Amino acid sequence: xxxxxxxxxxxxxxxxxxxxxxxxxxxxxxxxxxxxxxxxxxxxxxxxxxxxxxxxxxxxxxxxxxxxxxxxxxxxxxxxxxxxxxxxxxxxxxxxxxxxxxxxxxxxxxxxxxxxxxxxxxxxxxxxxxxxxxxxxxxxxxxxxxxxxxxxxxxxxxxxxxxxxxxxxxxxxxxxxxxxxxxxxxxxxxxxxxxxxxxxxxx
Numbered sequence: 001x002x003x004x005x006x007x008x009x010x011x012x013x014x015x016x017x018x019x020x021x022x023x024x025x026x027x028x029x030x031x032x033x034x035x036x037x038x039x040x041x042x043x044x045x046x047x048x049x050x051x052x053x054x055x056x057x058x059x060x061x062x063x064x065x066x067x068x069x070x071x072x073x074x075x076x077x078x079x080x081x082x083x084x085x086x087x088x089x090x091x092x093x094x095x096x097x098x099x100x101x102x103x104x105x106x107x108x109x110x111x112x113x114x115x116x117x118x119x120x121x122x123x124x125x126x127x128x129x130x131x132x133x134x135x136x137x138x139x140x141x142x143x144x145x146x147x148x149x150x151x152x153x154x155x156x157x158x159x160x161x162x163x164x165x166x167x168x169x170x171x172x173x174x175x176x177x178x179x180x181x182x183x184x185x186x187x188x189x190x191x192x193x194x195x196x197x198x199x200x201x202x203x
Contacts, residue, residue, distance in 0.1 A: 016095050022091070024083065031060040040151060041066065044149075048071045050073050051073060051074075052073060052121070055125075060084075064076075064077045065077075065100065079102065080107070088102045111136060111140060112139050117143065117145045122144060122151070123151045137150065141165065147183075155176070158177070158179050166182060168181060
């Protein structure tokens with residue numbers, strides 16, 4: 001099959017609402033559906049002002065650009081496919097998305113070497129039928145401070161969170177299972193300038 005653009009998705013909230021993102025024809029590339037993205041950002045509180053985010057398997061960039069559109073201070077999009085990375089760069093320039101940084105990199109290797117505690121939110125949505133979610137999840141935990149959050153999307157429900165983490169929210173849309181995880185010692189409440197949480201034993 002000739003490589004090309006199969007379709008497109010739209011950013012659903014924030015300053016770039018309704019902006020189109022191209023979706024290339026690649027095996028396993030299934031952008032997060034609008035309904036699921038809407039649910040996720042309802043969970044997060046819509047306004048991500050000050051947040052530092054990494055979209056570990058960027059693909060179309062739907063999750064990362066959505067976070068940037070809603071005020072995130074820094075968004076890193078990781079994509080190892082050269083053509084997809086180039087397409088992300090074009091979208092960044094078109095939107096004038098200065099807070100977005102695109103890195104052509106293997107997500108697993110990048111997560112393993114990234115600075116500890118350097119992000120507030122890690123978005124994990126690997127190719128649909130790949131085993132990469134299980135590899136990425138424990139690596140993502142090291143990137144996050146006490147109040148950090150992990151979003152995980154896959155074709156299978158998460159059997160168990162990493163040690164010290166709990167499922168804060170979870171849902172399903174068709175064949176897609178999606179999860180928001182937080183540390184067991186923290187309780188998430190939507191807020192600005194990074195995730196706002198409190199200790200689980202506080203009133």
